[in-house]
Amino acid sequence: MAGLDDRDCKILELLQEQGDLPNVELARQVGMSPAATLRRVQRLRADGVITGVRALVDPEKTGTRVEAFVLVSLEEHSDAGDARFAAAVTGMPAVLRADAISGPEDVLLHIAAADSRELQDVLRALTRVGARRLTTLLRLGAVKHPAPVPVR
Numbered sequence: 001m002a003g004l005d006d007r008d009c010k011i012l013e014l015l016q017e018q019g020d021l022p023n024v025e026l027a028r029q030v031g032m033s034p035a036a037t038l039r040r041v042q043r044l045r046a047d048g049v050i051t052g053v054r055a056l057v058d059p060e061k062t063g064t065r066v067e068a069f070v071l072v073s074l075e076e077h078s079d080a081g082d083a084r085f086a087a088a089v090t091g092m093p094a095v096l097r098a099d100a101i102s103g104p105e106d107v108l109l110h111i112a113a114a115d116s117r118e119l120q121d122v123l124r125a126l127t128r129v130g131a132r133r134l135t136t137l138l139r140l141g142a143v144k145h146p147a148p149v150p151v152r
Helices: 006-017 023-030 034-046 079-090 116-128
Strands: 066-074 095-100 107-113 131-138
Touching: 006 023, 006 034, 023 034, 066 079, 066 116, 079 095, 079 107, 079 116, 107 116, 116 131
Parallel strands: none
Antiparallel strands: 066 107, 066 131, 095 107
């Protein structure tokens, strides 16, 4: 990667594993002073390499009983249609992630709902905002949990 040295990569690896790692401990593990480590982290944020820090939450412990992946074919294939759909799903809290994809469908959604009725409500809402066809795949469980982005 252009612009990233071994210490930057180590910082990224450590923060992906534990985003709330105190700067002093991060500095110790990287082998730098806390001030130098903080400057690097700030630069990585300013450069857009680090785009945010979030807590990983167990969905079942927060009342999410149903998760689904939904393949969406859009009604309208244009920049304006794509933008309208993107704006609509951005405003839907149950839609955890939306990715443009290649293939016969246009978008892949990850949806979390309290129950099947809430999932059905979200699917109906998607048809009102430009989804022509929906293919819903219920998530049964994790085979592999989300992993850190490889940093080389």
